[in-house]
Amino acid sequence: MAEYPLVDNTIFEADEEYIPQPEPEPQAPAWMDGSVRIGIHTSIAGSYLNALESAKKLGANALQIFSASPRMWQGATVRIPASDAKAFRTRREELGLGPLVIHANYLVNLAATQPMLRTRSIQAFHEELVRGVALGADYLVVHPGSRGEASLESAIATIVDSIKQAAKRVPLGKMRILIENTAGMGLSVGSRLEEVAAIVGGLNREIGGVKPLLHVGACLDTAHLLAAGYDIRSEEVLEQTIDAIDRTIGLENVPVMHVNDSKIPLGGRVDRHANIGEGKIGAQAIGRFLKHPRLGTMPPEGLPGRVFLLETPIDEPGDDRRNVAKLWELAGVEGPEAEKGFSMLTPALKRAMEKAGKKVSSRHLPAKGKKRKTK
Numbered sequence: 001m002a003e004y005p006l007v008d009n010t011i012f013e014a015d016e017e018y019i020p021q022p023e024p025e026p027q028a029p030a031w032m033d034g035s036v037r038i039g040i041h042t043s044i045a046g047s048y049l050n051a052l053e054s055a056k057k058l059g060a061n062a063l064q065i066f067s068a069s070p071r072m073w074q075g076a077t078v079r080i081p082a083s084d085a086k087a088f089r090t091r092r093e094e095l096g097l098g099p100l101v102i103h104a105n106y107l108v109n110l111a112a113t114q115p116m117l118r119t120r121s122i123q124a125f126h127e128e129l130v131r132g133v134a135l136g137a138d139y140l141v142v143h144p145g146s147r148g149e150a151s152l153e154s155a156i157a158t159i160v161d162s163i164k165q166a167a168k169r170v171p172l173g174k175m176r177i178l179i180e181n182t183a184g185m186g187l188s189v190g191s192r193l194e195e196v197a198a199i200v201g202g203l204n205r206e207i208g209g210v211k212p213l214l215h216v217g218a219c220l221d222t223a224h225l226l227a228a229g230y231d232i233r234s235e236e237v238l239e240q241t242i243d244a245i246d247r248t249i250g251l252e253n254v255p256v257m258h259v260n261d262s263k264i265p266l267g268g269r270v271d272r273h274a275n276i277g278e279g280k281i282g283a284q285a286i287g288r289f290l291k292h293p294r295l296g297t298m299p300p301e302g303l304p305g306r307v308f309l310l311e312t313p314i315d316e317p318g319d320d321r322r323n324v325a326k327l328w329e330l331a332g333v334e335g336p337e338a339e340k341g342f343s344m345l346t347p348a349l350k351r352a353m354e355k356a357g358k359k360v361s362s363r364h365l366p367a368k369g370k371k372r373k374t375k
Contacts (some may be wrong), residue, residue, distance in 0.1 A: 029138075031098030032305035034298050036333045037062045040310040040324055041103070043344050043365035048080070048088045048135065056095050059324045059338030062307045064101040064141075067131035071106055076124035078131070085134040092136065099138035099307050101178075101219075101256055104128045110162040111145035111155040111189050118162065121145070125166040132175050139256055141178045141219045144190040144199060155189050160202035167214055177203075178219040178256055183227035184269040191228040191269070193241075196220075197248035218249045221258035221311075222289060223274075226281055229267040233285040242294050251294060252303060259286060259308045259327060275312050275319060276326045287330035314365075317343040317350060 031037055039062030042051040048065070055063035069075030092100060108125050112118040125142065132140045142163075147155030163177065179199050184191030190199070196218050203216040222232060231237040245251055261279030263272035277283035289295060296302035308331070312323045321338050328335035344365055 029098055029305070030096065031062065031307075034302075034304045035061075036297055036328075036331050036335075037099065037305065037307040038310075038324065038327045038331065038335060039063045039097075039099075039101070039307055040312075040320060041065065045365060048084060049091055052088070052091050052095055052097060054342075054344050055097055056336075057339040057342040058321050058344075059328070059336050061097060061336055062099055062101070062309065063097055064103055064309050064311070066105075067102050067128060067135065067137075068105070070103070073107060073120065073124065076105055076107075076120075077127055079127075080131055080134045082134075085136075089136040099255070099305060100136065101139045101141060101307070101309060102128065102132045102135070102137045104140060104142040106143070108142060109145035110142065110159045110166075111147045111150070112162075113148050113150050113158070118158070122162050122166045125163070126168075126170065129167060129170045129172065129175075129177075133170065133173060137175050139176050139178050139217075139219070141180050141256065143180050143182060144188070144195070146187050147189050148187060152189065152195065156195065156198045156202065159189065159199050163203060163214070163216070172214070176255070177214060177216045179216065180219040180258070181221055181224050181228065183224045183264070183271040184229075185271060191224070193230075193244050193248045200249055200253060217253040217255055219256040219258060220245070220254055221260060222281060222286065223258070223260040223262035223264070223279070224271060226262045226266055227264045227268050227270055227272075231266050232289060233266075233281055235288060238285070238288060238292070242292065246294075255303060255306050257295065257306065257308050258311055259289070260311050261286065273312055275315070276310075276323050276330070283326070283330060286327075287332075290327065290331040314343070314345040317345045317347055320344050 039055060039060045040058055041064040042054040044051045044065050051063060051065045068078040105124055105128065108121045109117055110121055112121055128140060144159050179190065179196050181196050182188045182190040190196050200216050200218055203214050204212055206212065225232050230241045232241055245254060261274040261276050261281045263274045263279055264270045265280045276286060290308060293301040297304050297306050308327060310323050310327065314320050320343055325338065
């Protein structure tokens, strides 16, 4: 065996010793640069990638999607193939879209008192969290649910516990759960800001000096605010409402705003969205909302990365594109260029959906794996 003699230069100086370096602090995503973020709910029909391409073509720089069919329990357990999820994350980064918001299944009722419905809702919301992490979502929005015969206080406690149960063993990473305010129909929880704040506070509260595992916030919808009795059309009441949001939930805990006009008048307690400028809120009030410094994205008053998302109807092909353009206009900012003539609703799809008696909106287009046949 050959011998390898020691040589003098194998002696290291003290300053050459390897010292492990701490991991670098994670960098904030590009969409948190203080720029205005305007998005729209886009369809995942055919492929998750289609939702990204639609958002880009419509002139948005952010988006919201469903991760599976929103009105079917069968879709609640869908898992996304790793290759599809990776392709989605890669393409989103290429297009520079952010934040990405996922809206949970409408059937999920986190306040349910019936054991079977509650169990099913917790399981379905757990799967929403799993899919959200896979897709690299920044936020997952969920409606609190309906309390049935339970008291409001009991329902809020149930919602808090249901979310904790659903989030067990799911490493959420950067993804944040957001509680959406409601219009107040029936016995739904969350039409008052105080109710949303109680849920958020219950999930974020330290217990025995131990910080919570979840960092939960809120998503506020303009149409729901009006229907619930908050007259955001009035400049004075808008200021009062913003103060109330800050006092109860905390403006720093509201990174997502659903900006929809409303077919329902003040206090109507029904959730019906209208195209921007064609409802009971009106373009002027929505413009005031978008431009308010405390609701914006620029420090010190605004929250970098806050996004304004559309969930508006598509009555005619191109309504989606026109609503995005209208939000940019009302915000007083020049947005990305949209693809001329593009719409998620094609004339053929419109005819097929009308034939099936379906009302059309960006949230009601066919879900992944549920393409509609057109002749």
